[in-house]
Every structure is written in structure tokens, then in C-alpha cells.
Amino acid sequence: SKKFNELVTGFKFLIIDEVHExxxxxxxxxxxxxxxxRHYYSPFQIxxxxxxxxxxxxxxxxxxxxxxxxVQGSGKRGRMTISxxxxxxxxxxxxxxxxxxxxxxxxxxxxxxxxNTRMGAEEIAQSVSQRKIEIDGKExxxxxxxxxxxxxxxxxxxxxxxxxxxxxxxxxxTPTLQVGINIGDLTGVVSEFIQYPTLTQRVxxxxxxxxxxxxxxxxxxxxxxxxxxxxxxxxxxxxxLEHIIDSENELLKKINLAVASRVKAFTEKEIEEIKNDSNxxxxxxxxxxxxxxxxxxxxxKDKKGNFTPTSHISEENLKNFGLRDIGKNVxxxxxxxxxxxxNMPMAFEKLxxxxxxxxxxxxxxxxxxxxxxxxxSTVRDxxxxxxxxxxxxxxxxxxxxxxxxxxxxxxxxxxxxxxxNITKTIREYRERRISPxxxxxxxxxxxxxxxxxxxxxxxxxxTGIVIDLNPVMDKINQSPQIEQEKAAVFHSFEHLLIHxxxxxxxxxxxxxxxxxxxxxxxxxxxxQSSNGGNGATVRLFPHVKDLIRRADxxxxxCKCEDGCVKCIQSYxxxxxxxxxxxxxxxxxxxxxxxxxxxxxxxQVSVDWEKKIEEDKIELTIKSTVNSIVPPxxx
Numbered sequence: 001s002k003k004f005n006e007l008v009t010g011f012k013f014l015i016i017d018e019v020h021e022x023x024x025x026x027x028x029x030x031x032x033x034x035x036x037x038r039h040y041y042s043p044f045q046i047x048x049x050x051x052x053x054x055x056x057x058x059x060x061x062x063x064x065x066x067x068x069x070x071v072q073g074s075g076k077r078g079r080m081t082i083s084x085x086x087x088x089x090x091x092x093x094x095x096x097x098x099x100x101x102x103x104x105x106x107x108x109x110x111x112x113x114x115x116n117t118r119m120g121a122e123e124i125a126q127s128v129s130q131r132k133i134e135i136d137g138k139e140x141x142x143x144x145x146x147x148x149x150x151x152x153x154x155x156x157x158x159x160x161x162x163x164x165x166x167x168x169x170x171x172x173x174t175p176t177l178q179v180g181i182n183i184g185d186l187t188g189v190v191s192e193f194i195q196y197p198t199l200t201q202r203v204x205x206x207x208x209x210x211x212x213x214x215x216x217x218x219x220x221x222x223x224x225x226x227x228x229x230x231x232x233x234x235x236x237x238x239x240x241l242e243h244i245i246d247s248e249n250e251l252l253k254k255i256n257l258a259v260a261s262r263v264k265a266f267t268e269k270e271i272e273e274i275k276n277d278s279n280x281x282x283x284x285x286x287x288x289x290x291x292x293x294x295x296x297x298x299x300x301k302d303k304k305g306n307f308t309p310t311s312h313i314s315e316e317n318l319k320n321f322g323l324r325d326i327g328k329n330v331x332x333x334x335x336x337x338x339x340x341x342x343n344m345p346m347a348f349e350k351l352x353x354x355x356x357x358x359x360x361x362x363x364x365x366x367x368x369x370x371x372x373x374x375x376x377s378t379v380r381d382x383x384x385x386x387x388x389x390x391x392x393x394x395x396x397x398x399x400x401x402x403x404x405x406x407x408x409x410x411x412x413x414x415x416x417x418x419x420x421n422i423t424k425t426i427r428e429y430r431e432r433r434i435s436p437x438x439x440x441x442x443x444x445x446x447x448x449x450x451x452x453x454x455x456x457x458x459x460x461x462x463t464g465i466v467i468d469l470n471p472v473m474d475k476i477n478q479s480p481q482i483e484q485e486k487a488a489v490f491h492s493f494e495h496l497l498i499h500x501x502x503x504x505x506x507x508x509x510x511x512x513x514x515x516x517x518x519x520x521x522x523x524x525x526x527x528q529s530s531n532g533g534n535g536a537t538v539r540l541f542p543h544v545k546d547l548i549r550r551a552d553x554x555x556x557x558c559k560c561e562d563g564c565v566k567c568i569q570s571y572x573x574x575x576x577x578x579x580x581x582x583x584x585x586x587x588x589x590x591x592x593x594x595x596x597x598x599x600x601x602x603q604v605s606v607d608w609e610k611k612i613e614e615d616k617i618e619l620t621i622k623s624t625v626n627s628i629v630p631p632x633x634x
Contacts, residue, residue: 464526
């Protein structure tokens with residue numbers, strides 16, 4: 001804003017802590033924002049700091065668009081112990097997280113719980129709040145609150161301060177607390193599955209005052225990625241691809257230039273320097289984007305002869321461009337007053353008409369979604385019979401391939417890195433009732449299909465990998481099953497590629513999604529983004545061969561007959577996991593791979609299937625945690 005610019009004019013140093021967090025989509029936006037800052041301000045020096053990045057020089061150079069000098073050192077902190085827990089078949093991931101938090105609290109430890117989604121943090125907080133513990137012979141409930149984006153600032157501040165002061169035993173957080181914020185003398189951290197560098201960052205929130213800290217990553221028995229690491233645990237620490245910044249997102253380049261000109265208009269000389277990609281220009285690689293903005297009259301001359309955005313682009317739309325997402329900010333209202341907010345595109349999937357919305361331990365029902373300017377989701381308090389309901393939308397997805405950026409081959413397949421238009425519509429959703437006692441494993445509960453009175457459609461621009469099976473269709477169709485069940489086989493293959501992509505890219509469910517075009521014999525794996533891409537598929541593109549091998553390994557590791565959430569099903573499936581076939585996709589992968597299958601480079605000799613009889617496991621978290629975590633010395 002202009003006010004902020006006036007306050008910071010003349011600064012000499014810009015310090016970016018936890019610089020490794022600025023990767024993928026956020027890294028792209030931060031990199032572009034740094035260009036804007038060079039355009040606005042006098043010269044300044046950037047200092048980045050990180051304790052958990054493997055390629056600091058390469059990454060920082062791509063983020064800052066400048067050569068960097070590496071300075072290394074060491075810090076002082078308490079011992080950090082990290083344990084990986086895999087629940088038995090009788091327990092869910094949430095059961096284990098709640099039990100571990102309960103035991104940590106009983107032993108006098110103050111803890112953080114990390115979930116990967118806002119609703120996950122709310123669900124954990126609700127489950128923990130019902131948990132009773134005994135301390136010094138007295139029974140009481142665990143004091144817990146959520147901490148996440150979308151809460152009102154006063155709620156976030158209050159929950160954070162209550163934890164710092166000792167009024168709360170546990171904070172149930174999204175990644176909002178994994179960087180930057182000193183939240184006191186906590187010594188316990190529990191996390192859902194996340195890539196290893198991010199896990200060390202989360203556990204690093206504890207032990208800041210020199211105390212020992214105990215971290216737990218809890219795998220999900222119903223997640224193919226977690227199951228893979230159960231059998232190949234040595235791969236967990238090395239599977240994350242290098243941090244990179246994909247600076248070739250043309251949509252973001254155009255928006256970057258438009259936003260920059262809003263605060264400080266471009267002179268004709270600057271326009272020419274950018275168009276020609278001269279060494280003096282502050283926006284390297286933006287030449288084509290600037291040419292298009294001028295040709296299409298998005299940037300036009302003002303009265304002084306400088307270039308600013310045309311009046312057809314509203315100030316509100318330009319303000320929507322932020323460091324986390326350029327999707328519009330959806331305002332959540334209750335009784336006419338703001339309750340919270342959520343950015344698109346995730347708001348589209350969570351705040352549709354009829355959706356159940358969780359907020360600071362409260363449960364609400366969305367009654368209307370208005371895609372205005374700004375968009376508004378209206379919610380009401382739930383009735384007693386609605387408080388234990390949860391909802392999942394069914395999305396109709398229509399992709400359009402705009403342009404192929406790169407192409408390659410693997411196992412006879414053609415595949416390309418492509419710019420995409422993705423149109424999504426929600427007309428119906430599934431409603432399920434969960435256990436009111438412990439919110440245990442909602443996927444096992446009865447579901448009912450509901451229809452929205454008013455459907456909502458949103459367009460998204462993204463980047464994806466388009467896998468073309470046409471070159472091998474003659475070979476594939478030699479299997480009668482594949483020929484008869486092609487749509488189900490390809491749909492199952494799509495899910496396995498999503499699982500493998502989230503694994504190899506060092507991510508979790510949510511980075512990428514997919515769509516099968518069985519009539520065209522194509523599968524598209526695309527970034528979950530509304531603004532041109534988050535960088536995930538760009539990182540995955542050179543590793544498609546490994547994705548296909550891991551897809552084969554995932555389906556082989558699961559011993560079910562017909563397919564389940566441990567192999568070919570996906571929580572993010574917009575078709576509710578209808579029309580899948582495990583035997584069919586196994587046949588497809590056998591035809592494609594032959595003998596070129598996944599090889600465990602660590603050559604682990606333990607036969608985990610025999611060692612761990614899943615149906616007989618009686619996991620006792622009490623003994624597990626006691627053997628690792630001593631009572632707090634505080």
C-alpha cells in the first residue's frame with residue numbers, strides 16, 4: 001500500500017527468516033514481489049536465513065534473482081527427538097494424535113499439534129477438548145484451541161496469548177505456527193504426515209529455550225503415501241525434491257507488472273528495458289508479459305506519459321493479489337457480521353451452499369455462496385442434530401489445454417508440461433455423520449447425497465502434466481479387461497499418479513489433483529491452483545518415470561482385493577471414488593513397466609509384512625510415548 005511504502009522508504013536491508021518456506025507457489029509470488037520492491041525503493045541488500053535447506057545458494061539465487069554469498073554457522077538448542085508412528089488397523093491417525101497429545105500433557109509437556117488443513121486443525125482441537133487426563137490425582141479436560149488462518153485476528157491473538165501464558169495445554173495449528181513465531185517453552189510437537197524438511201521445521205518450534213523437545217509424525221493407515229513409508233522408511237528423509245522457484249508463470253508475470261505499475265507507474269524507458277530484458281531492468285524474464293500488456297492495452301499511458309493499469313481493471317481485483325494466493329478473499333458472515341475469511345480456490349470447495357464449516361470449536365452450516373466482489377459465504381449456527389455432520393463436495397471438472405511448454409516420453413507414453421484452463425462446478429455433495437464421542441474416522445460412516453439449490457462454477461488457470469496413452473493403446477487393448485473397463489483403469493492410474501506425485505515432490509495431499517479423459521486416452525495431473533500453477537508439476541515433470549514406478553509399488557503393497565484408500569482410492573477424488581478397478585490398473589502397469597519396476601535403493605532386508613501383522617496390532621500409545629518422553633522438568 002502507499003502508506004506502507006511511505007513508512008519503509010529509505011531502508012537498507014531486507015531480512016527474510018525461514019527462507020526455505022518461500023517455495024512453490026508462495027516462492028513464485030515472493031520472488032515477483034521482490035522485483036516490485038526493487039521497482040519502488042532505493043537499492044537494498046537481502047539477507048535470507050534457514051536451518052533446514054539443502055541447496056541454499058541455488059534456491060536463494062532463484063528466489064532473489066541475484067547471485068548470493070553463502071554464510072554458514074551453527075546454533076544452540078536442546079536435543080530434538082523425532083519418532084514416526086504408524087497406527088494399527090484398529091486405530092485412526094486422529095486417535096493416535098489425540099492419545100499422544102494426552103500423554104504429553106499428562107507428563108507435564110505443553111504441545112503443538114500440526115494439521116495440514118484448516119478443518120483438520122479444528123477437528124483435532126474438538127477431539128482433544130473432549131479428552132480427560134489425570135494430573136496429581138485430579139481429573140480434568142485438556143485445554144486446547146485452534147490456531148489457523150481464517151479466524152478473526154482477535155481470536156488468533158487470544159488463543160496464542162493463552163497458550164504462551166499457560167492457560168492452554170495444546171494449540172491445534174495449521175502451518176501458521178511452523179515458522180517465525182516464538183510461542184514459549186513448549187516441549188512436545190505432534191504432526192500429521194508432511195515432508196521431512198517441513199517436519200523438522202515444525203518440531204523445531206519446541207526446545208527454543210534449550211530444553212529437550214519430542215516430536216512425533218503420525219502416519220495415516222488409510223493413506224497410500226504413509227503406507228509406502230511404512231515399508232520403505234529410509235526413503236522418507238531423502239524423497240523431497242530440491243527447493244526451486246518456477247519463474248516461468250506468465251500469468252503471474254503479467255499480474256506482477258500490473259500491480260507494480262499501480263503503486264509506481266512505469267516510464268517509457270522502463271517499459272523498453274523490460275520488453276528487451278536488458279540487464280538494467282528490475283523484472284528479468286518479463287519481456288513477453290510486458291509486450292502483451294502493452295499490446296492488449298492493459299497498461300496505458302496516464303496524463304504524465306507514464307504507464308499504469310487501465311481503468312477497466314478494478315482496484316479491488318489488483319488488491320486481491322497477495323503473497324499466499326491471488327484468488328479472491330471470500331468473506332464468511334454470520335448474522336450479518338464477519339466471522340472469518342478464506343481465499344479461493346479452497347473456499348470454493350469448503351464454503352459451498354450446504355457445507356459444514358468449523359470455526360474456533362464452533363460448527364456452522366453454509367446457507368449461501370455469492371460470487372460477488374468480494375464473494376461472500378453466509379453461515380448460520382447448526383442445530384444439535386447437525387453438529388456431528390461433515391460434508392464433501394462433488395466437483396465437475398472440465399480441463400482445456402492452452403499450450404504445451406515441454407514434452408517427453410516414458411515407457412512408450414507421451415507426456416507434456418502444459419498450461420491449462422480448469423473449470424470447476426459444484427452441484428451436489430455428500431453428507432456424513434461422525435462419531436460424536438471421538439470424531440473417529442469419518443470415512444467409515446454412512447453417507448447421503450445432497451444437492452445444492454444453487455450451483456457455483458469457477459474458472460481456474462493452472463499448469464499440469466498431460467499423459468497421452470495413445471501411442472501404447474494397441475498394446476494396452478490386448479488386455480480384454482482394459483478394453484472393457486478403460487475408464488475405470490485410467491481413473492485408477494490417475495489416483496496412483498497423484499499419490500506418487502505428492503510423495504516424490506515432498507508434498508502431501510492437496511498439492512496436485514487429476515482428471516481422466518478416457519475418450520481421449522489422456523490423464524492430466526495438475527497443480528491445485530487458481531493462478532497459473534503452484535510449481536508442483538513443474539518439479540515433477542522430470543520424474544514421471546519414477547512416478548509410474550512408484551504407482552506400481554503403491555498398488556502392490558496393498559493386499560486388498562478390489563481397491564481401497566490405501567491404494568487406488570483418493571480423498572480428493574471429485575467422483576467420490578466411483579468407477580475404479582485395482583486388478584485392471586495392475587494389469588496396465590505390468591504392460592507398461594515390464595520388469596522396470598521400483599527398486600528400493602536402500603535394500604532393506606526386513607520382511608515388514610511378516611513382522612507386522614496389522615490385524616493383530618494392539619498399539620498402546622501410553623507405553624510407546626512413555627518409552628520415548630520422560631516427564632517434563634518444568
